[in-house]
Amino acid sequence: MKRFQGLALLAVIIALLPLALPNNYYYDVAIRIGMNATIVVGLNLLIGYAGQISLGHAGFFGLGAYASAILTARYGWPPLAAMLSGMAAVGVIAFVVARPILRLRGHYLAMATLGLGIIIYMVLANESAWTGGNDGINVQPFSLLGLTLTNERTWYWVTGAVLLGAITLANNIVDSPVGRALRAVHGSEIAAQVAGIDTARYKVRVFVVSAVFASAVGSMMAHYIGFITPQMSSFFHSIELVTMVVVGGMASTYGAVLGAAVLTMLPQLLTEFEGYEMIVFGLILMLTVIFLPRGLLPTIAARLRKTG
Amino acid sequence: MALLEVEALSRSFGGVHAVQDLSFEIEHGKIHSIIGPNGAGKTTVFNLITGLYRPSSGRVVFDGSDVTGKVPHELARRGISRTFQNLQICFNMSAVENVMVGAHLRLDQGMLGSMLRLPSLARRDAECRGEARELMHFVGVGKYIGAGADSMPYGALKRLEIARALAARPKMLLLDEPAAGLNPTETHEIDELIQRIGDSGVTVVLVEHDMKLVMGISAWILVLDFGRKLAEGTAPDVRANPDVIAAYLGGVAESAGHAA
Numbered sequence: 176m177k178r179f180q181g182l183a184l185l186a187v188i189i190a191l192l193p194l195a196l197p198n199n200y201y202y203d204v205a206i207r208i209g210m211n212a213t214i215v216v217g218l219n220l221l222i223g224y225a226g227q228i229s230l231g232h233a234g235f236f237g238l239g240a241y242a243s244a245i246l247t248a249r250y251g252w253p254p255l256a257a258m259l260s261g262m263a264a265v266g267v268i269a270f271v272v273a274r275p276i277l278r279l280r281g282h283y284l285a286m287a288t289l290g291l292g293i294i295i296y297m298v299l300a301n302e303s304a305w306t307g308g309n310d311g312i313n314v315q316p317f318s319l320l321g322l323t324l325t326n327e328r329t330w331y332w333v334t335g336a337v338l339l340g341a342i343t344l345a346n347n348i349v350d351s352p353v354g355r356a357l358r359a360v361h362g363s364e365i366a367a368q369v370a371g372i373d374t375a376r377y378k379v380r381v382f383v384v385s386a387v388f389a390s391a392v393g394s395m396m397a398h399y400i401g402f403i404t405p406q407m408s409s410f411f412h413s414i415e416l417v418t419m420v421v422v423g424g425m426a427s428t429y430g431a432v433l434g435a436a437v438l439t440m441l442p443q444l445l446t447e448f449e450g451y452e453m454i455v456f457g458l459i460l461m462l463t464v465i466f467l468p469r470g471l472l473p474t475i476a477a478r479l480r481k482t483g
Numbered sequence: 484m485a486l487l488e489v490e491a492l493s494r495s496f497g498g499v500h501a502v503q504d505l506s507f508e509i510e511h512g513k514i515h516s517i518i519g520p521n522g523a524g525k526t527t528v529f530n531l532i533t534g535l536y537r538p539s540s541g542r543v544v545f546d547g548s549d550v551t552g553k554v555p556h557e558l559a560r561r562g563i564s565r566t567f568q569n570l571q572i573c574f575n576m577s578a579v580e581n582v583m584v585g586a587h588l589r590l591d592q593g594m595l596g597s598m599l600r601l602p603s604l605a606r607r608d609a610e611c612r613g614e615a616r617e618l619m620h621f622v623g624v625g626k627y628i629g630a631g632a633d634s635m636p637y638g639a640l641k642r643l644e645i646a647r648a649l650a651a652r653p654k655m656l657l658l659d660e661p662a663a664g665l666n667p668t669e670t671h672e673i674d675e676l677i678q679r680i681g682d683s684g685v686t687v688v689l690v691e692h693d694m695k696l697v698m699g700i701s702a703w704i705l706v707l708d709f710g711r712k713l714a715e716g717t718a719p720d721v722r723a724n725p726d727v728i729a730a731y732l733g734g735v736a737e738s739a740g741h742a743a
Contacts, residue, residue, distance in 0.1 A: 344598045351597035351604060352583075352590035352611075355576070359584045362573025369533060369571070370651060371559030371588040380594055426575065 178350065181429050182342060189335040193328075202327035204443055206399065209334035210392050212435035213341045215419045216428055217388025220345055222417065223425035224354065225381045226361030227277060228285050230413050231292025235265050235386040237299055237408025239393025241306055244314040244403055254317045258394035262387045269386035270379060277378040292413050299405035309405060317398035330399050337395065338432070341388060345428050348384070357381055358426070389416075411453055418456050422463045424470025433472050484547065486511045486655055486686050487532070492541030494531055501527040503710040505541070509655070509688055509703075514681040516689040516697045518721075519707035520730060525690040526568060528707070529657050533565050534558045546654060560588055564653030566644040568660040568690070574633040578624070581632050581643055582615035583608075585650030618646040622676060638669050645676070655686045662693045674700060698722065706730070 189209075196202050214236060221227050242261025246252040252260070276287045299306050306312060317324040324330055348354045359367035360374050367374050397403045406412075415438065423434020441455070442448075448455050467474045485508035492505045502524045509515050517525050530536040532543060534555040543551045545561055553561075564585070573581050590611055591597070591604040619625050622642040627635050635643065641661060648656055661677065662670045674696050681687050681700075691697050697704065698718045706713040706727050714724040721727055 347600040348594070348597050351600065351608065352587055352592055353594055353597040355580055355584050356587055356592070358576050358580075359573050359587075362575045363571040365535065365555075365567070366571035366573060366647070367584065368555035369535075369559060369565055370584050370647065371556050372584070373556045384594065 178346065182339065182346070185342070185429070185432065186339055189339070193331065199327045202331050204440060206327065206330050206334045208436045208439045209331075209338045210396055210399070211416070211419060211439050212432040213334075213338050214389045214392045214416055215423070215431040215435045216338070216341050216345045217385040218416055219420050219423075219426070219428060219431040220348060220357065221381050221385040222420045223427065223431070224349060224361060225357040225378060227378055227382070228281075228417070229288040229382070229385070230285050230410070230417060231288040231290070231295070232385065232389050232416050233408045233410070233412035234292035234295030235269065235389040236393040236396070236412070236416075237295060237403075237405065238265050238268070239390030240314075240397035240403050240407055241299055241312075241393075242390070243394035243397045244312050245305060247315050248313070253319070254315070254394075254398060255319055258391065261394050262390045265390035266383050266387045269383045273379040273382040274375065277375065277382060289410065289413075292408065292410060296405055296408045296410070299408055306405065311402055311404035314397045314401050314403060316401065317395070324398065334395070337391075342428055342432070349428070353377070353380070361426075411456075414453075414460075415456060418460045418463075421460060422467075422471055424472040424474070427470060427472050430470050430472030434470065437471070485509060486546060487688075488542075488544040489528075489532070490542040490544070492528075492531060492543065493539045494527060494536055495539050500710050502531065502538075505707070505710070505712055507705050507712065507715060509686060512681070512684065512686055513702040514677060514687045514689065514700050515703045515705070516691060516701040517705045517707060518691065518694070518697055519713070522709075523707040524710040525707055526659055527710070529565060529659055529688075529690060532558075533563055533657065559651060559653075562651075562654035563657070564648035564651045564655070565657035566641070566648050566659055566661065568663060570637075570640050570644060572632050572640050572643065574631075576632055578619065578627045578630050578632050578635060578643055579612060579615045582618055582646045582650050583611055585647035586611050586614065586652075588651065615646070615650060618649055619643070621679075622646045622649070623672060638665050641665070641673075642676070645680075649680070649685070653685060655688065656680065657688045657690075659690045660692060661689070662691060662696055670696060 192205060196205060218232055221229055239261040242264060243254060243257045246257035246260060247254050272291060276284065279287050300309055324333060356367065356372045356377050359372060360377055364374050419434035419438045420431055422438060423432065424430025442452055445455060463470065487509035490506050492502055494502045517528060519525055527536065531538050534553050537552050542549060545563065550558060550561060573584065590607060596604050616628050619628055622645050624639045624642045627639055632643065645661065661673050665673060670693060677687060678700055689697065689701065701718055704718060704721045705715045706721055708730045713730055714721055714727050
């Protein structure tokens with residue numbers, strides 16, 4: 176039952192956390208942590224487990240958000256249908272671009288995904304007839320079966336449930352033949368190929384899955400905030416997401432959650448750094464890579480094992 | 484019909500002919516060896532057969548079908564498995580998981596099924612884990628079953644690679660220098676292991692420098708020199724072949740020949 180221990184612990188934390196949340200501001204931070212964590216759990220499959228990089232995932236996040244905004248407001252679609260369509264569309268886009276992109280390695284892969292994210296950002300910013308351009312666009316609240324999600328408290332529980340679901344899916348993948356294939360791609364691509372693993376295909380699959388995770392959260396975030404701008408798909412946001420993966424711990428699902436928590440809270444704690452966030456993030460990324468190359472959670476876990 | 488037929492195979496890197504106009508056959512069953520001095524092209528031959536390199540010209544026929552230029556994972560599907568001279572171990576995984584990677588093609592590979600952890604997938608995966616443990620015992624690294632690959636010593640990792648290759652249940656197993664870097668006791672154990680693998684019905688092809696090992700267990704030996712076939716045959720044939728002696732002893736045999 177070891178596979179459920181981490182999940183149970185997190186569920187307890189999510190259940191008890193409201194006791195320590197004095198007002199809606201804190202709920203808001205918790206919700207953003209949960210949503211970022213959900214993206215990062217997916218992104219960690221790509222970066223941490225399969226060993227590929229993406230500097231463009233905020234693009235998929237933005238596409239999901241705008242799919243929900245446009246389909247619900249313009250075409251009167253139900254929010255859930257809009258969200259699922261956004262996920263499907265992002266899945267298709269990710270699939271189409273993944274094959275040529277993922278043939279690249281290292282710096283080249285980083286540059287290609289960076290370019291992809293910037294293209295998505297430019298489209299969202301410039302196609303103002305659809306997206307409202309840089310002025311942003313209003314999004315209706317999320318509603319399902321006549322129930323409408325409006326207050327922070329309801330969103331908190333929904334976000335928590337979605338995060339636990341995402342972790343379950345991710346952990347299931349990791350501990351399956353598919354997950355071993357992904358980790359083998361990271362560990363030794365040659366060994367993977369010789370063992371019969373079509374490495375190109377697996378890279379594409381995990382890229383698509385992580386993009387769809389980001390798209391789903393984009394839709395949720397759009398409905399939650401109620402107003403979106405192309406800024407949510409910016410390069411900076413992509414870097415934030417990667418930083419969360421690296422700081423929390425590569426190839427550690429709960430590390431990804433921790434990374435999302437730390438780096439979502441940080442800007443709130445460092446309000447006087449306003450405008451220099453990028454520098455702070457860059458510094459954290461550098462220091463982590465230099466001093467905690469395995470990330471926060473794996474390092475802490477190793478320490479505990481040593482002393483315990 | 485032979486299991487593997489290599490016809491006029493050539494591969495050059497830049498202007499260097501690593502393998503040149505090489506033809507040979509590997510029969511079903513038995514243990515075969517490819518030997519030759521350093522740089523003779525032995526590993527290149529392995530890389531050509533397993534699809535890591537594409538041949539410049541020539542043909543590779545495996546189990547009755549032309550597999551020339553096929554990519555490694557397709558060749559694995561057809562029953563070719565191998566180990567590496569320079570280990571290719573996934574150090575980000577446990578020892579057992581490394582072996583389980585070898586069984587990949589026999590397992591459920593659906594993304595959706597994996598996400599939902601379908602009971603059939605979970606059950607098959609648990610069986611596979613059990614088989615991987617047995618294979619680790621079979622190759623003699625049973626005591627590392629609970630370990631991470633990054634905590635295993637070199638000699639054990641060489642055997643772990645063999646276990647991974649066997650997990651695929653190959654028709655043909657290519658072992659690239661399985662005894663390199665091992666002490667005499669370990670070499671003896673590997674010798675025994677290779678014989679057990681051969682006895683189990685897997686066709687084994689060996690690239691090896693340890694002559695004692697090769698001569699003792701090989702039913703058939705191919706000798707390469709400068710990417711070409713120098714000789715082939717049984718161990719006594721090869722050992723008595725003057726060209727082979729000359730290649731291994733170099734100028735000594737040649738000058739001896741001139742003196743005579």
